Amino acid sequence: MAVTDSDNLVTAASNFEGTYTRFAPGWNVNYWGSVKWEAARESRSGYVHSGTSAQRFRVLSRSSGADAHLIFPHGFVNGKSYRAVVYVRTDTSAQVEVMLRRDAQPWDVTAAKTVSVGSGWTRVEVQGRFRWNSPGSLRVISKTVGANIYVDDAQISAVEEAGDTDVTGMPLPAAGGASTTLTQVFASNFDDVFSYTSTGWRINVWGEPLGTFQAGRETRAGYVHSGASSQRFRMLTTGGGDAHLIYPFPFVKGRTYRATAYMRADSSATAELFIRRDAPPWDAAGTRTVTLGTSWQKVEVQGIYLGDVVGSLRVASKTPGANIYVDSVKLEEVKQNDLAPASTTTVPNTLFGIHVKRLGNHFNFPQTGHGLLRLWNTGTNWRDLEKANNVWDFTTGSGKRLELYVDYAQRNNAQILYTLGQTPAWASSNPSVQGYYGLGASMPPTHLEDWRDYVRTLARRYAGKIRYWELWNESDFSGTWAGSVEKMVEMARIAREEIKAADPANQLVSPGLTTGQGVAWLDRFLAAGGGNHVDVIGFHWYYDMQPEKLAPQIQNVRQVIKNHGLEHKPLWNTEGAPLCNSSLVDCATWTASVAEQRSVNARALMIMWAKGVSNFNYYWWERGESQGRLVQDDFVTQTAGGHALAEAIKWIKGARLVDSFKVQDKxxxxxxxxxxxxxxxxxxxxxxxxxxxxxxxxxxxxxxxxxxxxxxxxxxxxxxxxxxxxx
The missing domain is CATH 2.60.40 (Immunoglobulin-like)
Structure with a gap:
């Protein structure tokens, strides 16, 4: 990324990289009236400001009162000032306007600038204060019909201006708020006259081949929840992708939404209601998988929207051929203290976990206050230990290495979280599939008795020595798990039986999932009964230099767990650490400041504690990047970041979080x-x-x-x- 704004908080950035055909991630065209336009990815030399591609946009024709804008929807905050920077050029010469605008009537403009551009790149900057509780967008507008406009390296930053809501010496409240308010932002009763989809609704279908589906208006008695009609949706085949009934909506980043819908089917069918970002990584803000019958069922989802782009409320059918009926849909914005403590009990010692990967190069234990050791990428997984059926050796190779780790943990009074998997080639149901950890590693075993024997062997051998067992690593990622959710539930049942038989005090953690598709995968896992077999819910949260963004991510997972009545189960972040965010900085040259090195992990740990995470395993102690390094190359001397994390752990250990809140979002x-x-x-x-x-x-x-x-x-x-x- 060529653009940086080190003095201000970058809230969104787009370098237009990727393999898109029409629009870079997060961008689209807002058009009205009689207008023709085109958009495409541009990669020719000279037409890219930095990186490998830029966005091309061209208005071919427009009638009076019509136009088309290239836009980037963004969740602006009322009372905050923003600066937008974008680089533009054209083929010869053209007039281009860059604008920050409110995307609700009367379409107020926050800031705008019109410039003459030529065949060289021009930096355009606009700045202004957003004054509304409405969504908005960054816009690039062509004033010259027929001209190709090339756009690259766009960035939006929150800036401090005189007159902003924040004031010098702001008084802090003595306590956080406890009330919750709901504001309806849209409702759909499906009572309009339509033949295919109700006003505002459409079908999103993708993949090759395309899936097949049906949609229509339903008026029969019993098939309408209220009013005159409902929406019928029937997925026949998923093809190479899927087909969803969707309602696009300009969700605002960081705000909490609750969606309610009434749903039924012709016979028993599985369906999913969810709020989703409509750009990579296509993550769900709130999701619920339900089994529908012939009676109307109220389905509710709630979550915090994480994207800078437009999203949608979606209905997905998981039962091909089933008619799904939808009625009385409502979307509300929820306002509450999003940082209120999930628990006010004493923090568990399991919160302070870490990975140590280079054991053997050293035998030192981190002096940071950690007391739990997760084993992953340590050469101790299933395919490392049992290279042939029922052939075990704990005196050499990987078996001896596992013995070394167990002894290391015991000598340092640390607990172990052992992560099960990956499948050996000899046991794999498809040993020719290339998994992230080798051929066949991501596939389920052909015979589940082989899985049972693996778990039983380790659970019995390390009874009383390994207390915590993680079912799998990142099973929502096809590189590590290409099996079904249902198969993982079956493997969870077996693993639970074996570890509890070896030691009833043993605890099974559900698969650690990623922030991409992990929320949806967890919902399906719990809907399939996976929660009955695990003691702890696992997830993986990494973070950049703005670790406060963890709070809504964690809350969305907690909401899914609550939807399934499992909020009493502990929530663990079994793997995480600070990473460089390539959408904000050039990671090849960027180095974290000393203040960032000292603060980032302490802030992340505090946020996780507030949101009810009771285990965080830092990945990993000996890492070398500036933002995450805790120890010097001698594996003894702590870095500034290591000292700061140790100090933060001292502040937290043995304590209770009585109250937590944020003031003016900063x-x-x-x-x-x-x-x-x-x-x-x-x-x-x-x-x-x-x-x-x-x-x-x-x-x-x-x-x-x-x-x-x-x-x-x-x-x-x-x-x-x-x-x-x-x-």
Whole structure:
């Protein structure tokens, strides 16, 4: 990415890379009236500002009152100021307007600039304050009919301006809010006259070959929940993709939505209601899989929208040939304290986990306060240990390495989370499939007795030594699991039987899933009964230099778990760490600042704690990237990031989170109790934020992540991205 805005918070960036045909991810064309236009990916030399491709956009003709805009929908926040930068050029000369606009009547413009561009790249910058509780967009508008406009390296940043909602020395509330309000943003009763789909609804079908489906208006008695009609949808075949009944909607990033629909079928059928981002990674904000019958059933989903682009409310049929009827749909925005503690009980010691991959090069244990060790990418999985059927050797090779790890953990008073899988070629149901870990590794075993024998062998051997067992690694990713959800549920049942037989205190963790398709996969796993066989729900959350974005991701998973009545089960982040975000910076040259190195993991850990995550296994101790490095090459000396993480763990261990909340979307506040001690941890995502703390907190001292403590001379002071403890 060639564009950076180091002084401000980048909220969206697009480098137009990828293999698209018409639109780069997140972009589309908003057109009205009689207008013709075209859009395509551009890769010719000179027509790309940086990277390998740019976006081409051309208005061919337009009548009076008509137009077409190339747009990037974005979740702007009312009262905040934004700066947009975009690079444009044309073939010869043309007039181009760049605009930030409200996408609701009366279509107010936040900022706009019209420039003359030629065959060289022109940097266009606009800035203004967004003043509405409505969705908006960045727009590129061609003022010259017939001209090819090339667009590259676009970025939107939140900036501080005089007159913004935030004020110097902002007073912090003594506590977070407890109320919840619901505001309806759209409703559909399907009572209009239509032959195919109701107004605003359509069918999204994709794949090669295309799936087949039917849709129509239904008026028969019993097939309408209320009013005169309902929507009928029937998926006949999925083809090479699928077909969904969808309602596109301009969801705003970071806001919570609740969708309610009444659904039924002709006979027993499985269907899914979900809110989805309509751009990569096509992730669900809220999802629920249900079994429908011949009576109307109320189906509700809730989640926090994570995308910068338009999404949709979707109905998917999982039963080919079944008629699904939909009626009385409602979408509401939910306003509440999204950072309120999921639990106020004492933090479990399982929260502090880590990976150690280079054992043998050293035998040192991290001095960061971690007490749980996850084994993954350690040369100790199934295909490493049992290279031939029923051939085990714990005196050499991978078997000896597993023994080494178990002894290492015991010597350092650490628990072990052992991750089961991957399938050996000899046991694989398709040993010719190339999995991420080798031929046949991603396929289920041909005979589940081989799986049972593998689990039984390890569970019995390490009874009392390995307490936690993870069913599989990232089973929503085809490179590590190409089997069905139902097969994984069956394997969960077997694994549970064997580990509990070896030691009733053993705990089984569901497969650790990714943020791409993991939410939808988890919903299907729980709907198929997987929750009956696991003690803990597993997920994988990595994060960039804005780890606060973890909060809505975690909340969406918690909502899926709650939908299935399993909110009592612990939620674990079995693998995660800070990563470079290539959509915001050039990762080949970028280096995390010292403040980022010190703060990022502490902030992530606090967010996870607040959202009810009770295990986080840092991946991995010996890593070398600037943003995630915890120890020097001697495997003894801690880095600044390592020292800071150790300090943050000291703040949290043995404590209870009494209250947590955010102020003006940038100041994060955590009220903590440990025995007779009460203290507050807080930071701001905007460096240089002046705050005034309430006198009721009784604060007199401040402690930093570097372990330095001093008196607090005034109730008003400046916060940055590094958390501080006030006591």
């Amino acid at each position: 100041v994060y506040v955590f009220r903590i109790n440990r025995g007779t001690e009460n203290y507050t941890v807080l930071w701001s995502t905007t460096p240089g934020t002046s705050v005034t703390i309430p006198s009721s907190w009784g604060i007199t001292r401040l402690r930093t992540l570097a372990g330095q403590e001093s008196s607090l001379a005034s109730a008003t002071f400046t916060l940055g991205i590094e958390p501080v403890m006030l006591k």
